Each structure stands twice: as C-alpha cells, then as structure tokens.
Amino acid sequence: MSSNTNTVEYVKKDLPASVNKIGIALLIAGLLIIVFSYFVDNTRSAFNNLILLMFLTSIGLGSLFLVAIEYLGGAVWSTPFRRVSEFLAAVLIVVPIIAIPVYLNLHSIFHWTHTDVVAADPILSGKSAYLNETFFAVRVVVFFALWLLFYFLITRNSKKQDETKDQNLTTRNIKLSAVFMPIFALTITFASIDWIMSLNPHWFSTIFGVYYFTGSLLAALAAGTFIIVMLNEKGYLIKGLKKDHYYSLGALLFAFTNFWAYIAFSQFMLIWYANLPEETVFFMDRLHGSWVYVSIGLIFIRFIIPYAGLLSQPSKMNAKNLKFFSLWILFAHFYDLYWLIMPSYSKEGFVLGWMELGFPLLAVGIIILVFSIKSKKENLIPIGDPKLQRGLDFRL
Amino acid sequence: MSDKILYSYTGLFDTPDEIIHAAEKTADEGYKKFDINTPYPVHGMDDAMKLKPSKLGYFALVFGLSGTFATVLLMTWMTAFDYPIVIGGKPFFAFPAFVPIIFEVTVLAASVATVLTMLFVFFKFPNNSHPLHDTDYMKAVTSEKYGISIQAEDELFNEEKVKNFLQALGAKNITPVYFDNEELNVKHAVFEPKFISLLVVVFILVSGATYITLNKLMFITPFNWMMEQSKTIVQESNVLFADGFGMRNPVAGTVPRDQIPYKFKGDPEGAGENLANPLIPSKEVFALGEVKYNTYCSPCHGFHAEGDSRLRGQFPNPPSMHSEKVRNWSDGRLFHVITEGQNIMPAYSSQLSREERWAVVLYIRALQRSLNAKESDLQ
Numbered sequence: 001m002s003s004n005t006n007t008v009e010y011v012k013k014d015l016p017a018s019v020n021k022i023g024i025a026l027l028i029a030g031l032l033i034i035v036f037s038y039f040v041d042n043t044r045s046a047f048n049n050l051i052l053l054m055f056l057t058s059i060g061l062g063s064l065f066l067v068a069i070e071y072l073g074g075a076v077w078s079t080p081f082r083r084v085s086e087f088l089a090a091v092l093i094v095v096p097i098i099a100i101p102v103y104l105n106l107h108s109i110f111h112w113t114h115t116d117v118v119a120a121d122p123i124l125s126g127k128s129a130y131l132n133e134t135f136f137a138v139r140v141v142v143f144f145a146l147w148l149l150f151y152f153l154i155t156r157n158s159k160k161q162d163e164t165k166d167q168n169l170t171t172r173n174i175k176l177s178a179v180f181m182p183i184f185a186l187t188i189t190f191a192s193i194d195w196i197m198s199l200n201p202h203w204f205s206t207i208f209g210v211y212y213f214t215g216s217l218l219a220a221l222a223a224g225t226f227i228i229v230m231l232n233e234k235g236y237l238i239k240g241l242k243k244d245h246y247y248s249l250g251a252l253l254f255a256f257t258n259f260w261a262y263i264a265f266s267q268f269m270l271i272w273y274a275n276l277p278e279e280t281v282f283f284m285d286r287l288h289g290s291w292v293y294v295s296i297g298l299i300f301i302r303f304i305i306p307y308a309g310l311l312s313q314p315s316k317m318n319a320k321n322l323k324f325f326s327l328w329i330l331f332a333h334f335y336d337l338y339w340l341i342m343p344s345y346s347k348e349g350f351v352l353g354w355m356e357l358g359f360p361l362l363a364v365g366i367i368i369l370v371f372s373i374k375s376k377k378e379n380l381i382p383i384g385d386p387k388l389q390r391g392l393d394f395r396l
Numbered sequence: 397m398s399d400k401i402l403y404s405y406t407g408l409f410d411t412p413d414e415i416i417h418a419a420e421k422t423a424d425e426g427y428k429k430f431d432i433n434t435p436y437p438v439h440g441m442d443d444a445m446k447l448k449p450s451k452l453g454y455f456a457l458v459f460g461l462s463g464t465f466a467t468v469l470l471m472t473w474m475t476a477f478d479y480p481i482v483i484g485g486k487p488f489f490a491f492p493a494f495v496p497i498i499f500e501v502t503v504l505a506a507s508v509a510t511v512l513t514m515l516f517v518f519f520k521f522p523n524n525s526h527p528l529h530d531t532d533y534m535k536a537v538t539s540e541k542y543g544i545s546i547q548a549e550d551e552l553f554n555e556e557k558v559k560n561f562l563q564a565l566g567a568k569n570i571t572p573v574y575f576d577n578e579e580l581n582v583k584h585a586v587f588e589p590k591f592i593s594l595l596v597v598v599f600i601l602v603s604g605a606t607y608i609t610l611n612k613l614m615f616i617t618p619f620n621w622m623m624e625q626s627k628t629i630v631q632e633s634n635v636l637f638a639d640g641f642g643m644r645n646p647v648a649g650t651v652p653r654d655q656i657p658y659k660f661k662g663d664p665e666g667a668g669e670n671l672a673n674p675l676i677p678s679k680e681v682f683a684l685g686e687v688k689y690n691t692y693c694s695p696c697h698g699f700h701a702e703g704d705s706r707l708r709g710q711f712p713n714p715p716s717m718h719s720e721k722v723r724n725w726s727d728g729r730l731f732h733v734i735t736e737g738q739n740i741m742p743a744y745s746s747q748l749s750r751e752e753r754w755a756v757v758l759y760i761r762a763l764q765r766s767l768n769a770k771e772s773d774l775q
Contacts, residue, residue, distance in 0.1 A: 040481070168766050265492075265495060268492065269493075269495065272492050273484065273486075273492075273493070275484070275485070312453070313453070314449075315450065395439035395440040396439065396440075
C-alpha cells in the first residue's frame, strides 16, 4: 500500500485571472485608505499598522511552522496540500515592508523609546538594557533574517523535489525543520514581547509568547484551510482529497481554538488571583470603558462560537461549515490583535472608523496576491514528494 | 445439536483489501446485521460497512455537561451560600477560580461515564459470552485472517443464499456458527441478583479491608509528636539544665523589678516593732483594702473578721480578729502575718502587692474599730 515512488497524475491548472484582480483591487483600496489615514491621524494609523504587521507575521510564520512541523512529525495526511502553506509562508517576504511605517513611528507607539521617560522611571531604567531602540532594531532585523532564511531554504528544497523527485531533499528538509523549531520558538516569543507586550512596558506575562503563537497557528491554519477547501471544490488540487483530510484540518482548528482558550484563561486567572498591580494593569485597561464589551466579545468570537461550530464530527467534514469557520477564525485573530494592541492607543474606549478598515483590506489583498503569484510559478501539489501517495491514501 | 441455534455464517479472507471489498458488497446487498473481525483496525471500515455514526458521542456530551452544571452548582452553593469564606480578598462567587474545577470535573465525568456507558450499555457488560467465542473462526481472525460474519437475525438471511454469496465474494472456510440458548443473555446481566450481590460482597470486602489496614494495622496516632516537644514545661524535669529542673531560680544576688525583699523573714516581733504603715488613710485606700480583703481574706475570716468562715467544715476556723491580742498588734505585726502566713494560713505575698497588703491592714483596723468603737468616734 505505502510505496515511496508515487505515480500521481497531476495537471497544473492556473487560477482564474479574477483572483489576481480581486487581490489587486483590495490592495489598491487598502493602500489608498491607509495613505489617507496616515495624513489624518498618524499615531492611530501607526497602531493599526502594527496590527497589520502582527497579522501578516502570524499568517506567514504560522504557515512556515506548519510546513516545518509536517516534515518533523513525518505527517503524510497534509502532504498533498503542503504547498498552500508554503505559498502562504511567502507572506513573510512582504512583512518587512509592512514593518517600515511602524519603525518610522516608533516614538508614537512605544512609550519606552523616549529616553527622558525611561530615565525618570526606575522600572523602565531597569529594563532599558533590553528595551532600547538599538537593540530593538537589531532584534527585528535578526528575526526577519532568520525567518526569511528558513523560508527560502525549506521551500527551495521542496520546489526542487518537483523535478528531481529526490528523496534526500525530504531528509534535508527534516533536518532544516529540526533546526528551525527552537529558533522559531525563541523568535516568535521575543517578537511578541517586542511588538505587543512592550506597548505597556511595565506589564509582563510569561505566557505571552505562547498566546501569540496559538493565535498565529490558528490564523495560518484557518487561511490554509479556507484556501484548500476552496481550491479542492473548484478542482485545482489533486483528486483524492477526502472528508478525512477535511476532518483533520477541522480537528486542528478545533484543538487550537481550545488551546487558545486554555492559554488565555491561564494568563487571566493567574493575574486575577495574584492581584498584583503591575500585572493587573493589562486587564484593567481592557475592562475600562467600552473596552469591556470588546473583552467579553473576545471570549465569544475567539472561543465559544468556533468551539460550538466545530464540535461535532460532521461539522468538521462539512466543506461549507469549514470555510465559514476558517474565515471566522481569521477574523477572530484580527479581533484578538486589535484587543491586544489598540487599548494602548485609546485608553478610554475602543475606536472603530474608516481608518481601521484599510488595514484588513490590505492584509487580505496581500495574502491573495502573494498566493496567486506563487501559484502561477509553482505547482499547487508537491508532485515529487515521496509521501504524496500515502497522503492521498490517508484515512482516519 | 437439537438445542443449537444458528448464529451466523462466517467466511475468511487473506488481505485487508479483500475484506474492505467484501464489507462494501455485503452492505450493498442490503445486509444490516453482519460484522467484520480483523486482527487490527482496518481504516475506512466504518464507511465500507455503511455504519451509522456511533451514538456514544451524545452520551459523552450529556455526561460532560452534567459535570459542568453540577460543579457550577456545587461550587456556588459551597463558597457563596453554605460556608462563605473570604479567600484572597475575592468575592464569594469567584467564577474564575471555579473554572479549573469545572473543567476537570467535566472531563472526568465525560470520560468515566462514557467508558462505563460503552461497557454496560453498548457492550452489554458483564455478559461475556458471545457465540463467536472459542470458534476456529475467532482463532483465525485474531491472528492473521480477516473475517466476515453474517448473522441469522438479519431479515435477508437465508442459509443457502448467504453461503453462495460468501462463495461469490471469494471467502474461504465458510462455516456456520451455532450457540446454546442458555448462553444467550437477553436481559442485561447487570441487573441479575447474582451480579449485584457479587458487587456488594466486593464492596464490603474492599472497603472493610481498606478500613482495617489503614485504621487498625497501620494506625499511627496523628500528631502525637506535639506532646513530645523539648520545650521547658513548668513543674516538669528538663534535660536542658544541669540540675534537671525545668523551673529556674532567680540569679543569686538579684531582685525582680518592682519588688522589695522582705527584711523580716521569720521574725514577726521584729516586723511588729520596726514596720510602720506607709499609707495615708483615705477613701481610695480603704476601698482598695475592702476589695482585696473581701476577695482573699473573707472566705476564711468572714466579711467582718469574726472568723465565721464561708468554708465552714473544710478548714479549721481561724480565730476572730476582734480579740484583745490582735487589736493590740501593731500594723507591722499584721502585715507580717499577711506576708508570711501563720499556722495553716498561707503567705499572700504572691497574690497581694506590698501596697495592697498595707491597704488590707488599714481595712482590718477599720473592722476592729467598728466593734470596739471609742466614745470619741461617735462624735
């Protein structure tokens, strides 16, 4: 049954041109609104830009993690559509460009970049060995460099395998993934500390890296699941993908929705129980004014609704349900990032206007465009992968 | 073989592909009551057999939710109503603190109850007799073969047809399986009196053995080491000191604060001659003397110093203080008796301070005057 030489027949079909057009339209619309909003309110736009940066990092880095974990775990079920995650990981190439406006507005976003404030504040002075602009810039460059390095190394081998069908490339990618894993764990933790946690530099939470990782993985899984189900329904993917594959994707979405709730509640409960001022400040901000509705909404949007929607076995196999909840979870991740970042901009209550609209539009536009450009150049199926046939034979 | 009833027709296959194919064909043919036995789980068998999804998940959901709600009620009742205690300054109804417990109980209730439901409701535990047991068919499918068994209960069952059908599928070793009527457990064996009495016996044995082992054989007095502390205890010997006494004497040549050593120990005459009352008679001093006299002296001497003890019969009565002898004693002589005691009267120096003793002496003088007043007192 399980042979390492696959005889899978795959005829590459180009995505319709309308996909590209939608991507470009969203990109231009988003960009126009963003440029305009930067003129109207620079600080508010910079905060929104940070949300966009974290969102796209989630998609790109989470997808790269999914590719690496597939190699590392020797998973076969996800091999037929691993390319989708590889294409989504290409978003990482765009992320440094998104980071530029954030970097230019560092002073209006990050409190700790003001040296006079730091000098007057004993807590911030104590943290200044880590939280200073030079080291921050070095870290950001190192993160981007490492992520892009592993993105190029892993996908290059995968791409090469389409022609050579060389099994050693899989072995090489397993080794690369093994090296990438600890680097991923450290970089995503420190990236979340630098970009989100340091918005309130007095506050700290040791579980925060895991919190952002969970959200990232959910976002990457949701984006991947939506694209896989769409492409499969339209027949762009290989024949042989079954309910079993859908079920596994749905089960992962369900599992990580639970995991998010577990992590988020762990963070909340310890802070609530200990009741220390330097820790509770995070939740005090988010329970203040109209933010309390956003906080309560987060529980429903991020956990209760997708939990109920993906609980039963048939619901994970139903393509329509799966597509709906993939989009829902993507939205929930954006909502979560808004909840994490925006209270530092407006403490009195949440703000929502046309300025918040441009960034999600740009995010979706970028994801669609990156995906369609990559799919034009490369196969949607890793046809040279030795695990492909076994992936198609996968049953629960 | 007259009491034997046909259970099913069985057939064997050599590969998992064949058995999947056979299962599909059998289900397509319309058979509902048939089973597949394989040495290991063959993926995709549920679909091939056209089995409906298991109902077990609903049991898990119901039991899990019962656990959730029971715990919410339990925690609310205990911490907010029955025994409210402030813990860490949190409100009595501290929902975030309940969540871990709710989660644990939900998981526990769902998993334990689901396994028990599976065993007792779906598998009809403890009924362990099945017609397929101890057949050559069962021996084969538990080692290397893949077997199918079409039951006689099925509506479409017809011996000849099934035999031919299995042959057409390519099955080997097509054999009928029979069973004794006695073997059949139609009822749930759970409710058999024998089974229930077995459970009761097991319960009594296990809990009895546990009780005897833990509370009798392995009994250790809880906290008995609290009685064996090496601290100094009054009136007890103590190894910490060279003389072995727990209670210590003051250091030689020193005096405790606020105490003046009594000069006339064992010398009542000396005291009578040399000591004079330092107190100036006043309302407050007499009031103090009255309180102290009534507390410490009156039980034996009586409220009027006449020797009419309230403890009559338990101690010998003391003599009256209105006698000529006592009236002629100086204040110092009276003070000495209170300080050191006399005959069976104990010393009161530890109960009464020096000042209080002198106040009592003044009060006794007043009592003496009340029965032997001079004429000048009347004016």
